[in-house]
Amino acid sequence: MKLQPTPLPDFMLIETMPVQDERGRFLRLFCETELASIRPALHFPQINLSTTFQRGSVRGMHFQRPPVAEAKLIRCIHGRVFDVAVDLRLGSPTFLQWHGVELTEDNQLQAFIPEGFAHGFQAMSDNAQLLYMHTESWNRSHEGGLRPDDPRLAISWPLPIAQISERDRSAPLLDNSFTGIQL
Numbered sequence: 001m002k003l004q005p006t007p008l009p010d011f012m013l014i015e016t017m018p019v020q021d022e023r024g025r026f027l028r029l030f031c032e033t034e035l036a037s038i039r040p041a042l043h044f045p046q047i048n049l050s051t052t053f054q055r056g057s058v059r060g061m062h063f064q065r066p067p068v069a070e071a072k073l074i075r076c077i078h079g080r081v082f083d084v085a086v087d088l089r090l091g092s093p094t095f096l097q098w099h100g101v102e103l104t105e106d107n108q109l110q111a112f113i114p115e116g117f118a119h120g121f122q123a124m125s126d127n128a129q130l131l132y133m134h135t136e137s138w139n140r141s142h143e144g145g146l147r148p149d150d151p152r153l154a155i156s157w158p159l160p161i162a163q164i165s166e167r168d169r170s171a172p173l174l175d176n177s178f179t180g181i182q183l
């Protein structure tokens with residue numbers, strides 16, 4: 001496993017290496033010890049799998065507020081996605097900045113998105129599957145969302161947005177009153 005920093009502090013990429021032999025491949029999806037250097041005693045009470053049928057569809061930008069702010073360990077297990085994290089942390093030097101990375105079933109990259117970040121992705125293939133490990137269980141009453149096309153974020157999605165949920169389409173646009181999430 002190799003850790004790759006991103007331009008957003010604490011948003012890390014994790015390069016995993018499957019073990020391959022004549023029978024096939026073996027891949028470690030998560031190891032508490034290996035990831036202790038970025039987060040001691042990582043614990044995932046919920047693991048989700050989403051499938052996005054149509055290339056170009058976007059899901060996001062989602063986050064959970066304290067006291068159930070969550071970190072996510074994300075991997076694409078089928079197809080390809082352009083995965084984006086936005087720094088929403090109050091006082092962060094990269095506040096409201098975003099960074100995107102392509103996660104594919106072949107590049108073995110995982111994204112570790114800490115608390116205080118919004119997360120979203122665009123499917124770059126049909127039937128893109130994303131496996132999420134969450135450090136908090138889902139809590140609808142503490143969910144927050146931003147528009148993937150919010151001009152204040154100016155996320156450069158690689159493809160025209162094909163499909164988006166009504167919830168995401170109707171998320172609030174950022175204005176100067178949003179100063180960030182106090183973790």
Ligand SMILES: Cc1cn([C@H]2C[C@H](O)[C@@H](COP(=O)(O)OP(=O)(O)O[C@H]3O[C@H](C)C(=O)[C@H](O)[C@H]3O)O2)c(=O)[nH]c1=O
Nearest residue numbers: 046048050059060061062063119120121132137138165
């Ligand atoms: C997140 C979640 C959702 N749900 C229910 C709520 C809805 O009835 C249905 C689909 O939820 P949603 O439309 O929020 O799914 P996505 O738009 O894919 O949202 C997810 O994708 C973005 C990119 C993320 O980063 C979040 O992990 C997550 O919000 O599953 C649950 O039952 N449990 C859960 O943990």
